[in-house]
Amino acid sequence: MFDSLNKRLEDAFKILRGDNKLTELNIAQAIKDIRRALVEADVNYAIAKSFTDRVKDKALGTENVLKAIKPGELMVKIVMDELVELMGGQSVGINTKGSPAVILIAGLQGSGKTTFTGKLAHFLKNKKAQRPLVVACDVYRPAAIDQLTVLAEQVGVPIYKEIDNKNPVQIALNAISKAKELRCDVVIIDTAGRLAVDEDMMNEITRIKTAIMPSETLFVVDAMTGQDAVNTAKAFNDRLNFDGAVLTKLDGDTRGGAALSIKYTVGKPIKFVSMGEKLDTLDVFYPERMAQRILGMGDIISLVERAQEQFDEAEAKRIEKKIKKNKFDFNDFIGQMEQIKKMGDIKSLMNMIPGMSKMMKGVDIDNSAFTKVECIIQSMTPQERQNPDLMNLSRKKRIAKGCGRSLEDVNQFIKQFEDMRKLMHQLSTGKFPGMANKGGFRR
Amino acid sequence: MSFFKRFFNREKEADLDKGLEKTKEGFFSKISRAVVGKTKVDEAVLDELENGLIASDVGLDTTVKIIKRIEDRVARDKYLNTNELDFILRDEIVQMLAENNVEESFDFDIPDVGKPYVMLVVGVNGVGKTTTIGKLAYQFKKKGYSVVIGAGDTFRAAAVDQLQIWAERVGCAFFSKGMKADPAAVAFEAVQYGVKNKCDVVIIDTAGRLHNKVGLMNELGKIRRSANKSLFTAPHDVLLVLDASTGQNAIEQCKQFTEVTDVSCLALTKLDGTAKGGVAIGISDQFKIPIKYIGVGEAIDKLQIFNKTAFVESLFKKR
Numbered sequence: 001m002f003d004s005l006n007k008r009l010e011d012a013f014k015i016l017r018g019d020n021k022l023t024e025l026n027i028a029q030a031i032k033d034i035r036r037a038l039v040e041a042d043v044n045y046a047i048a049k050s051f052t053d054r055v056k057d058k059a060l061g062t063e064n065v066l067k068a069i070k071p072g073e074l075m076v077k078i079v080m081d082e083l084v085e086l087m088g089g090q091s092v093g094i095n096t097k098g099s100p101a102v103i104l105i106a107g108l109q110g111s112g113k114t115t116f117t118g119k120l121a122h123f124l125k126n127k128k129a130q131r132p133l134v135v136a137c138d139v140y141r142p143a144a145i146d147q148l149t150v151l152a153e154q155v156g157v158p159i160y161k162e163i164d165n166k167n168p169v170q171i172a173l174n175a176i177s178k179a180k181e182l183r184c185d186v187v188i189i190d191t192a193g194r195l196a197v198d199e200d201m202m203n204e205i206t207r208i209k210t211a212i213m214p215s216e217t218l219f220v221v222d223a224m225t226g227q228d229a230v231n232t233a234k235a236f237n238d239r240l241n242f243d244g245a246v247l248t249k250l251d252g253d254t255r256g257g258a259a260l261s262i263k264y265t266v267g268k269p270i271k272f273v274s275m276g277e278k279l280d281t282l283d284v285f286y287p288e289r290m291a292q293r294i295l296g297m298g299d300i301i302s303l304v305e306r307a308q309e310q311f312d313e314a315e316a317k318r319i320e321k322k323i324k325k326n327k328f329d330f331n332d333f334i335g336q337m338e339q340i341k342k343m344g345d346i347k348s349l350m351n352m353i354p355g356m357s358k359m360m361k362g363v364d365i366d367n368s369a370f371t372k373v374e375c376i377i378q379s380m381t382p383q384e385r386q387n388p389d390l391m392n393l394s395r396k397k398r399i400a401k402g403c404g405r406s407l408e409d410v411n412q413f414i415k416q417f418e419d420m421r422k423l424m425h426q427l428s429t430g431k432f433p434g435m436a437n438k439g440g441f442r443r
Numbered sequence: 444m445s446f447f448k449r450f451f452n453r454e455k456e457a458d459l460d461k462g463l464e465k466t467k468e469g470f471f472s473k474i475s476r477a478v479v480g481k482t483k484v485d486e487a488v489l490d491e492l493e494n495g496l497i498a499s500d501v502g503l504d505t506t507v508k509i510i511k512r513i514e515d516r517v518a519r520d521k522y523l524n525t526n527e528l529d530f531i532l533r534d535e536i537v538q539m540l541a542e543n544n545v546e547e548s549f550d551f552d553i554p555d556v557g558k559p560y561v562m563l564v565v566g567v568n569g570v571g572k573t574t575t576i577g578k579l580a581y582q583f584k585k586k587g588y589s590v591v592i593g594a595g596d597t598f599r600a601a602a603v604d605q606l607q608i609w610a611e612r613v614g615c616a617f618f619s620k621g622m623k624a625d626p627a628a629v630a631f632e633a634v635q636y637g638v639k640n641k642c643d644v645v646i647i648d649t650a651g652r653l654h655n656k657v658g659l660m661n662e663l664g665k666i667r668r669s670a671n672k673s674l675f676t677a678p679h680d681v682l683l684v685l686d687a688s689t690g691q692n693a694i695e696q697c698k699q700f701t702e703v704t705d706v707s708c709l710a711l712t713k714l715d716g717t718a719k720g721g722v723a724i725g726i727s728d729q730f731k732i733p734i735k736y737i738g739v740g741e742a743i744d745k746l747q748i749f750n751k752t753a754f755v756e757s758l759f760k761k762r
Contacts, residue, residue: 143604
């Protein structure tokens with residue numbers, strides 16, 4: 001869902017991985033990248049800035065507390081904690097008390113109010129064993145009433161509508177009396193979409209709210225909304241003082257920054273997420289789950305702990321030195337692989353590494369992936385293993401024959417190895433492109 | 444004649460101004476805040492400007508590009524007065540739009556493609572496809588063209604009814620195979636209907652779909668192909684409808700829809716309500732697809748031809 005945001009955050013953290021502790025200097029780029037990532041994810045720029053400022057303060061303040069984990073991971077933890085906090089501590093349900101309880105649905109045009117109304121009715125009926133009545137108060141959009149009628153029929157709940165009445169306040173009030181008559185215990189009122197700047201329409205929804213005194217007012221917002229989410233949420237909140245927001249169309253590939261913006265701006269919880277066109281695709285919003293999903297971090301802390309048990313400190317130092325001198329060779333590579341294998345099943349391990357789950361999407365990885373690489377390396381002469389630069393076509397051909405793999409496989413592996421070596425060298429020497437910039441997003 | 448009409452249609456201009464009021468306010472308050480108490484454009488001014496552009500959903504890449512251009516200009520001219528900033532910014536944005544919006548139409552004319560001119564309308568859920576089709580049909584009808592609209596959204600509840608009401612309002616022909624019909628068949632037959640009845644314009648609605656749903660996107664490809672099978676030059680245009688309040692996801696929508704249907708033009712809707720419009724600049728910068736129409740209000744006549752000069756002028760007009 002928030003894949004694109006994950007990717008950016010991971011890029012930001014990648015840079016930190018070679019460092020030993022967090023300093024103003026070495027987190028500057030990460031902070032900038034996080035901010036950039038958030039803005040690109042449609043988080044309001046002002047909120048992104050205040051968020052990263054907080055992360056920065058925390059990062060610099062806590063440098064000695066958790067010596068055990070690497071700075072990069074510490075940074076991840078801080079961002080994660082802040083994000084969870086920003087999204088709101090725990091999930092908040094809706095208030096369906098009252099006889100009947102009245103739920104008012106409001107939002108912009110095309111945000112998905114009517115569909116959500118259908119889904120909420122489905123949710124309350126099937127998961128909460130309630131008897132909802134849906135009410136068609138969108139008297140403006142052509143066929144809006146028909147749409148809700150169809151949905152109500154699909155869910156199997158009664159609908160209240162007045163085809164010729166153009167007064168939504170009256171319709172809403174009549175519906176509540178009807179609900180009592182039908183013994184429905186919850187009334188869901190769908191309203192017309194309106195722009196926050198449309199004074200008349202905003203007055204109308206205010207009048208509806210005042211007249212029916214709902215136990216719950218929900219603001220429906222498209223998860224794809226951009227920077228303006230802040231203004232819209234604020235405008236609706238100023239008028240309606242809504243109880244919670246609903247994020248729709250989350251099944252798209254939007255980065256969903258609007259969720260953060262809304263929570264931050266109006267301080268109201270997000271109560272539901274809607275992610276599909278079918279009626280049963282409504283979920284309660286869990287802030288913690290969502291924050292974890294945003295970061296896609298997996299259980300990084302426990303991985304670090306396990307890794308530390310397994311890895312020999314001295315060995316790590318030796319490797320690091322070699323990387324710095326750009327002398328990392330095939331022997332070291334195979335040694336690292338042995339270490340990793342010691343840690344357990346490769347698949348579960350991969351899932352714990354941030355980014356891996358994404359890289360490995362659709363690839364069925366098992367320990368045999370290692371076997372192939374091992375074969376290739378073991379078909380090299382000791383000299384070749386120590387000195388990867390020796391590699392040439394005739395040697396590669398021999399290796400391919402020796403290990404029973406195609407020349408392509410050998411080439412591919414050696415190419416990957418070279419790329420990795422280059423990257424590791426760059427990281428370790430700090431010669432990473434774009435490190436020296438500060439201020440703004442420009443490079 | 445059309446030239447004069449274009450520049451002196453006061454009413455139209457007022458609509459656009461009103462529609463963009465929010466956008467303008469956002470832009471201006473930010474720029475004026477950026478330059479307050481400053482006499483020359485420095486790093487701080489540029490940073491503020493950067494924030495202003497981002498807050499208008501222009502998008503990071505495009506913002507960086509605009510700022511870079513201004514920076515270069517500052518470097519070249521050595522000294523840039525803050526008073527000139529407004530002018531230069533406008534100039535840069537017009538240029539940016541001009542680079543891609545090469546062909547500009549000034550009225551609701553149909554291109555010379557033989558009869559009928561077939562337009563396929565696509566987009567994600569809730570951007571205003573059906574409404575835009577209604578408004579478009581109205582404009583074409585007003586120009587004296589005979590129009591048929593095909594109800595290709597056979598999925599969403601009551602979508603066919605909604606389109607039919609629009610057709611009645613406009614007073615144009617309406618082709619439907621009802622709900623749950625195969626949308627590709629609707630497209631095929633709607634074009635056939637247009638050919639048989641010698642219509643000038645065939646507009647085909649489609650169900651909203653999120654661009655990451657592979658199956659649904661493939662369906663859209665099929666709809667396009669079947670319109671093409673019906674008439675080998677069709678569809679002459681594929682119109683992607685974008686909601687102006689959408690953030691950076693609009694870029695991805697553009698990319699994905701173009702991949703399956705060769706989107707040839709864009710409509711930007713709901714420009715009347717939000718501090719947006721910036722997304723238009725971002726999209727123009729990144730795609731070679733011209734923005735053709737903008738929706739600036741709910742009334743049937745509140746659809747306009749996108750005119751980049753007027754758009755930018757309106758964006759920067761001082762009150």
